[in-house]
Amino acid sequence: MEYEVVIGLEVHVQVRTKSKIFTSVGVGFGQDPNTLTDPVVLGFPGALPVINREAVEKSVKVGMLLESTIPEITKWDRKNYFYPDSPKNYQISQFDQPICEGGKVEIELPGPSRNIMGEHMWVELTRAHLEEDVGKLNHFDSDSLVDYNRAGTPLLEIVTEPVLHTPDEAWAYLNALRNLMIYGDISDCDMEKGQMRCDANISIRPVGQKELGVKVEIKNMNSISGVRNGLAYEIQRQIQTAKAGGAIHQETRGWDAAKNVSYHMRFKEESHDYRYFPDPDLMPVRIDDAWRERVEGTIPERPFDRQRRYYEDYDLPFTVTSVLIPDPELCAFFEEAAEASGEAQQSANWIVNNLLGELGNAGLTLADSKVTPAHIAELVGLIKEGAISKNIAKEQIFGDMFENGNMPAAIVEAKGLKQSNDTGELEPVCQEVIDANPGPVAEIQGGNDKAINFLKGQVMKATRGKANPSLVDQVLKELIDKKG
Amino acid sequence: MSDKGSIDIDYVANLARIELTDEERERFSSQLGGILEYFDQLNQVDVSGVEPMAHAFQVENVLRDDAAVEGFDPETAVKHAAAKRNNMVQVPKVVEG
Incomplete structure (x- = not known):
């Protein structure tokens, strides 16, 4: 039965x-x-x-x-x-x-x-x-x-x-x-x-x-x-x-x-x-x-209503909303960062993937965080305008920001991390890498586009990550074509 | 407890977790029965024209603001307990029943 x-x-x-x-x-x-x-x-x-x-x-x-x-x-x-x-x-x-x-x-x-x-x-x-x-x-x-x-x-x-x-x-x-x-x-x-x-x-x-x-x-x-x-x-x-x-x-x-x-x-x-x-x-x-x-006036937006708004207004994926929604303070933090940066998805990613991770590792709560919504917004802004790469942000800025509460732009300045967007500066470095790696260059000329990633890695290494990756890609391709 | 003025004294004693002697059963049956009789009397009053009320005085909203004050010190709190240990009231080991 x-x-x-x-x-x-x-x-x-x-x-x-x-x-x-x-x-x-x-x-x-x-x-x-x-x-x-x-x-x-x-x-x-x-x-x-x-x-x-x-x-x-x-x-x-x-x-x-x-x-x-x-x-x-x-x-x-x-x-x-x-x-x-x-x-x-x-x-x-x-x-x-x-x-x-x-x-x-x-x-x-x-x-x-x-x-x-x-x-x-x-x-x-x-x-x-x-x-x-x-x-x-x-x-x-x-x-x-x-x-x-x-x-x-x-x-x-x-x-x-x-x-x-x-x-x-x-x-x-x-x-x-x-x-x-x-x-x-x-x-x-x-x-x-x-x-x-x-x-x-x-x-x-x-x-x-x-x-x-x-x-x-x-x-x-x-x-x-x-x-x-x-x-x-x-x-x-x-x-x-x-x-x-x-x-x-x-x-x-x-x-x-x-x-x-x-x-x-x-x-x-x-x-x-x-x-x-x-x-x-x-x-x-x-x-x-x-x-x-009077009480009616204090009723907040309900959690699922907020989640639906996050889908509609910010186009956030379910996984991200399901981390944010249960915690209204985290939601307020995110909304402030999204507002300030104009980049909701990027802000949410930094908060959910990096900030919560660091807080978890350190055994801290959001209330203890030295990172504020303004930090997240500034970081997202710097990446968006191409001043730094995501990698630099992750490897060299976020930790500093988390530990010391320094603003990302100040960290970039102090550590000299500004991404190089100057092709004039990049060309000699790229040329060096091409000259030092005839094997991969030959592969690229033979039609294997993926081999360029190796050269890119070498350039990023030589510039300590400061080069703009898409610009490196462009300069490398031009130089190899010229060599043709 | 449906009979007028009669009460199942053993049932009530069991709910109150107390044991009664025969003499007490007799006495309390009669006393509590008297109270029930009084309520039977009240039940006969025609209240069809009266609004149901929770209290004899129509006073509402006796409220106080939410401000906390110090309470007893624990020694005072358990001073009148028949048995105490570690500033707590000591009772026979009980399992919720």
């Missing part, structure tokens, strides 16, 4: 704010345990929550990026459960009036190869709601220790409809969502720091069956590729179980990335009855037109 896989994802994204969602103590990662706490975070009696405007505003922005409906009124509810990560014995979340309803995300599936753009599709969303993150349990041999630093960090849970069918689609969705969050300045979505976390609901059903199969939830997939691997494993496990005549149980399973297996955590019967009710400590929030318009 053939099976169809149905996947829905619940993604938690920490919304970047300075303070917690319901109180003024700061947020952070990696601080000493329980230093980011106060009476509200720890749920001390009498402590009252007050909503952080920025958390609401950024969530509205997320809703707009996801093309959700932002309701006029949104409110918060208590989700009741008893577990040490939640000192109040409830989590403040949203039940029936979430901040974002519906929505959709454009995704790009992996292409047939890395050089070819994959198919695009849209993933439909159910909702996104704004809640407080919970504390973190650290497990030891004989006890568990709770650190509440993370508790109260604004957390947006973004839920898809059960519309995904393959691990690749889930992978593509997470990448697209992360790019949107980065573009919107919502979160860096660093999964290692828990800024983005993903749970998946997976079921299989015989092809053609309408009802969904028994749903299994997978947790603890701590990277985007972890989600892809975890889903692939779980799909195989379910199909093999079904084919062997076994039953798939409604359960929660954890993903063990080291062993590459999922393991049973609990059955659904053991799961919670959350008994939601409106939080009496919090008043509803009305998002009026003026507020909406």
Whole structure:
């Protein structure tokens, strides 16, 4: 029997704010345990929550990026459960009036190869709601220790409809969502720091069956590729179980990335009855037109829209755009260089091939770069006007520029690298090379055009790369013809 | 919990992760049952002409600006914990359940 896989994802994204969602103590990662706490975070009696405007505003922005409906009124509810990560014995979340309803995300599936753009599709969303993150349990041999630093960090849970069918689609969705969050300045979505976390609901059903199969939830997939691997494993496990005549149980399973297996955590019967009710400590929030318009004004161009613009305006190839697009700062850097030089493709090539390579080798980020868009533009300009060859730029200028931040024209000047465009200077050098290499010259005269490359190489060597290669070609040909 | 004023006390105790003595089961059943009865009473009020509301006071947008302040020092944070170690709250080894 053939099976169809149905996947829905619940993604938690920490919304970047300075303070917690319901109180003024700061947020952070990696601080000493329980230093980011106060009476509200720890749920001390009498402590009252007050909503952080920025958390609401950024969530509205997320809703707009996801093309959700932002309701006029949104409110918060208590989700009741008893577990040490939640000192109040409830989590403040949203039940029936979430901040974002519906929505959709454009995704790009992996292409047939890395050089070819994959198919695009849209993933439909159910909702996104704004809640407080919970504390973190650290497990030891004989006890568990709770650190509440993370508790109260604004957390947006973004839920898809059960519309995904393959691990690749889930992978593509997470990448697209992360790019949107980065573009919107919502979160860096660093999964290692828990800024983005993903749970998946997976079921299989015989092809053609309408009802969904028994749903299994997978947790603890701590990277985007972890989600892809975890889903692939779980799909195989379910199909093999079904084919062997076994039953798939409604359960929660954890993903063990080291062993590459999922393991049973609990059955659904053991799961919670959350008994939601409106939080009496919090008043509803009305998002009026003026507020909406203000947030609307901060919505950036979306990543795929920017990519399409790069194709249309700059004629950049997919491979180059796929390096630039995920990083909005890199895109801004490129756009500035392209604007200043008027040479988008050349600028992009220098940035993607040379600058990123050097930064990678040096273990630096773009923010550390001494090379600015003005450096790239000037370098591209010098090559375009024939002042230097690409080789000189690569071998003798770029490294200097990268190390010391010197402008390319100044480096050319200081090192005397200006390309020789003077035929008068080139002729004697070319003549010398011709005289010293009768063999290759004879080959050229015999009709082997390629042999000229050897002579060109000799001239470039003699001029330490400063000669204009096309001019060398021309002078050599003229001299050999004359010799004829 | 469908019967008027009756509550499945074992179910609620299980959700709250607490064990009850027979005497407590009896007492809490009656107390919580009383609360449910009160809600049954509220449910009888005709609210067909009343807009649904999330709060008794029609106050909206109680918001604060996003400015961070210092929190507790960790010793204070765990001062009232029944058990603590390394400035963290110590609990029996738990696996999410």
